[in-house]
Amino acid sequence: MAPVILQGVSKVYANGVKAVDCVSLSIADGEFVVLVGPSGCGKSTTLRMIAGLEEISSGSLIVGETRMNDVPARRRNMAMVFQNYALYPHLDVRRNMAFGLERRRSHGSLLKALLNSTYRDKRTAERKAIDARVSAAAATLGIESLLHRKPRELSGGQRQRVAVGRALVRDPVAFLFDEPLSNLDAKLRGEMRTELRLLHQRLRATMVYVTHDQEEAMSLADRLVVMKDGVVQQVGTPTQVYGRPANRFVAGFVGTPTMNFINGTIEAGGVFRWSAGTLQLPQARWVGLSGWQGKPLELGVRPDQIRVGTGSSRGRVIAVENYGDRMDVVIESGGLRLTSRSPTAPLREGTESSFELLLESAHLFDPAAAGNSLPHLSPTSTA
Amino acid sequence: MNARGLARSLAFLPLTIGGAALLFPLWWMVVVSLETPERAGAAITGGTGLTLWPPSPQWHNYPDALREMGGAEPWSGFTNALANSVVVTVLVVIGTILSSSLVGYAFARVRFRGREGLFLIMLGTMMLPGQVTIIPLFLLFRSLGWIDSLLPLAVPAFFGNAFFIFMYRQFIAQLPESLFEAARIDGYGHIGIWLRIILPLCKPVNAICAVFTFVAVWNDFLGPLVYLHSDEQATLAVALNSFRNQYGGLEDVHLLMAASLVTMVPCILLFLAAQRQFVEGLSQGAVKG
Numbered sequence: 001m002a003p004v005i006l007q008g009v010s011k012v013y014a015n016g017v018k019a020v021d022c023v024s025l026s027i028a029d030g031e032f033v034v035l036v037g038p039s040g041c042g043k044s045t046t047l048r049m050i051a052g053l054e055e056i057s058s059g060s061l062i063v064g065e066t067r068m069n070d071v072p073a074r075r076r077n078m079a080m081v082f083q084n085y086a087l088y089p090h091l092d093v094r095r096n097m098a099f100g101l102e103r104r105r106s107h108g109s110l111l112k113a114l115l116n117s118t119y120r121d122k123r124t125a126e127r128k129a130i131d132a133r134v135s136a137a138a139a140t141l142g143i144e145s146l147l148h149r150k151p152r153e154l155s156g157g158q159r160q161r162v163a164v165g166r167a168l169v170r171d172p173v174a175f176l177f178d179e180p181l182s183n184l185d186a187k188l189r190g191e192m193r194t195e196l197r198l199l200h201q202r203l204r205a206t207m208v209y210v211t212h213d214q215e216e217a218m219s220l221a222d223r224l225v226v227m228k229d230g231v232v233q234q235v236g237t238p239t240q241v242y243g244r245p246a247n248r249f250v251a252g253f254v255g256t257p258t259m260n261f262i263n264g265t266i267e268a269g270g271v272f273r274w275s276a277g278t279l280q281l282p283q284a285r286w287v288g289l290s291g292w293q294g295k296p297l298e299l300g301v302r303p304d305q306i307r308v309g310t311g312s313s314r315g316r317v318i319a320v321e322n323y324g325d326r327m328d329v330v331i332e333s334g335g336l337r338l339t340s341r342s343p344t345a346p347l348r349e350g351t352e353s354s355f356e357l358l359l360e361s362a363h364l365f366d367p368a369a370a371g372n373s374l375p376h377l378s379p380t381s382t383a
Numbered sequence: 384m385n386a387r388g389l390a391r392s393l394a395f396l397p398l399t400i401g402g403a404a405l406l407f408p409l410w411w412m413v414v415v416s417l418e419t420p421e422r423a424g425a426a427i428t429g430g431t432g433l434t435l436w437p438p439s440p441q442w443h444n445y446p447d448a449l450r451e452m453g454g455a456e457p458w459s460g461f462t463n464a465l466a467n468s469v470v471v472t473v474l475v476v477i478g479t480i481l482s483s484s485l486v487g488y489a490f491a492r493v494r495f496r497g498r499e500g501l502f503l504i505m506l507g508t509m510m511l512p513g514q515v516t517i518i519p520l521f522l523l524f525r526s527l528g529w530i531d532s533l534l535p536l537a538v539p540a541f542f543g544n545a546f547f548i549f550m551y552r553q554f555i556a557q558l559p560e561s562l563f564e565a566a567r568i569d570g571y572g573h574i575g576i577w578l579r580i581i582l583p584l585c586k587p588v589n590a591i592c593a594v595f596t597f598v599a600v601w602n603d604f605l606g607p608l609v610y611l612h613s614d615e616q617a618t619l620a621v622a623l624n625s626f627r628n629q630y631g632g633l634e635d636v637h638l639l640m641a642a643s644l645v646t647m648v649p650c651i652l653l654f655l656a657a658q659r660q661f662v663e664g665l666s667q668g669a670v671k672g
Contacts, residue, residue: 051564072567074569079568080568082565086559086565088562088580090586099566100569103571
């Protein structure tokens with residue numbers, strides 16, 4: 001295992017499209033880093049550049065202490081799990097898992113093996129070692145009974161395990177995962193998430209994982225890298241990214257349901273004026289914001305910070321999603337739709353209801369500066 | 384029989400007639416090869432009609448024909464020609480599969496400057512009639528000292544066949560890119576990927592390539608006629624021609640048919656053995672999978 005360092009890495013295609021723009025990232029040895037973002041944000045391209053499947057247009061990729069830009073994929077000793085698993089259809093599970101190891105065994109030629117008993121013995125020993133590693137990986141993933149099956153005879157979940165097993169048998173410098181769970185159903189995806197997390201705890205291996213599913217990213221990552229349009233928006237632990245988003249994009253991308261955004265201005269005394277009235281920001285939130293008075297800002301409030309059925313604000317309930325243990329309620333007020341996540345309450349669609357915005361951990365964003373977060377208002381900075 | 388069954392039977396009628404028409408020459412050869420010289424000769428001249436099956440099949444016509452097929456010693460002409468045909472055919476089949484799949488892989492998956500242009504040029508060579516290249520090739524092989532050896536027949540196969548390169552390229556282009564990427568991650572280069580991934584996955588195309596090439600080479604008459612001069616180097620097609628010159632009279636037509644049938648047997652057996660793969664291969668790409 002080794003650290004993986006990207007220094008100003010960019011990818012520009014022949015047609016001039018810049019898929020990845022100057023990404024700098026340091027992934028520590030044994031760290032589980034998740035690249036997350038919407039489709040086309042450059043996360044997969046970044047992963048493929050680490051794997052060696054895409055050329056790096058500029059910048060440096062350093063693995064361990066070696067610059068890897070010009071090292072072909074086959075010599076990088078990475079293990080990768082693909083979105084569609086990429087199992088070799090003509091090989092059974094055992095041969096699929098052993099495929100990479102067979103390439104890496106020391107090269108005693110077949111002719112030498114036939115003529116020379118030393119080579120023969122060596123090859124036999126290597127074959128046994130490969131079998132042992134495949135069996136051990138299969139036992140870890142619970143796929144021992146599948147070793148003699150062809151990929152077409154496996155379910156999606158089983159194929160996914162085999163794909164992970166194929167990476168596991170190797171001793172790579174890093175594991176790379178390119179949306180490996182996206183083809184599974186929701187239940188299986190949840191189970192595999194837990195298994196991947198356990199696997200990382202056991203191996204303490206460097207893992208780089210790509211997904212567009214922010215929930216999956218939050219649940220797996222030691223650190224998240226949120227990307228948009230080829231640019232890294234924020235790097236941090238799931239708690240940091242959720243609790244202190246760097247900008248409006250990150251705030252809106254991370255968290256389910258998505259954060260509510262309210263356009264308005266700050267007035268003297270920490271009053272936030274918006275289309276449906278005014279809100280009083282807690283003193284700790286507006287101290288130091290005198291320079292922003294009168295300028296357009298966006299207030300960000302997480303759905304769990306909106307209480308329905310209490311408070312002085314009023315709105316019309318337009319949608320209720322009841323999950324049994326909680327409710328997502330969409331309220332229309334002042335021309336805005338606000339989503340609240342709260343414990344179940346007897347609410348009906350189409351009725352009027354009061355609601356309250358809890359602004360202790362609210363966020364403020366500056367639309368004029370690409371939606372950057374105003375640092376004074378982050379909850380941790382005032383905690 | 385209901386209306387649907389009747390319609391089905393009627394649909395089969397032209398197919399049955401067509402099948403019978405196609406099988407007629409084969410049946411005719413089989414029957415003539417098993418007839419007595421008199422009845423076979425009469426059948427050729429239209430003197431007597433053939434029965435569906437000879438009243439007393441002359442099975443010895445077969446060993447008689449093969450024993451007399453060229454060569455100084457009995458059987459030697461046939462065995463030499465058979466060995467030459469087998470060697471040439473096997474080499475050409477192997478060479479065509481290996482070279483065409485390798486080039487097809489390069490055209491489908493390896494990015495290099497001028498790839499599309501080269502592919503078009505390669506396709507253009509398919510428009511060139513084989514006869515056009517006979518003289519330049521003959522001069523080339525003569526300068527190499529290969530005339531009257533099997534080399535001019537076998538070696539060119541190791542430089543690819545435009546039609547099969549095209550087939551391989553189309554097939555390989557349909558395989559998921561991630562398979563090749565996974566193999567690269569697993570440590571394989573282009574040759575390793577071609578040997579360990581492409582060739583096994585191209586089984587249907589390999590079957591088509593093998594069957595087409597086998598039939599073409601086994602039955603090839605012009606190539607061996609141009610490049611091979613001695614009886615020892617003759618392939619079955621050339622030996623059969625010599626046999627026809629020697630035993631082409633009406634009184635020996637049963638022997639000619641027996642020898643002709645024997646030379647056809649490998650092609651028929653191969654087609655039957657590879658039929659499933661063959662049909663699979665022909666339908667590749669017909670539907671989006």
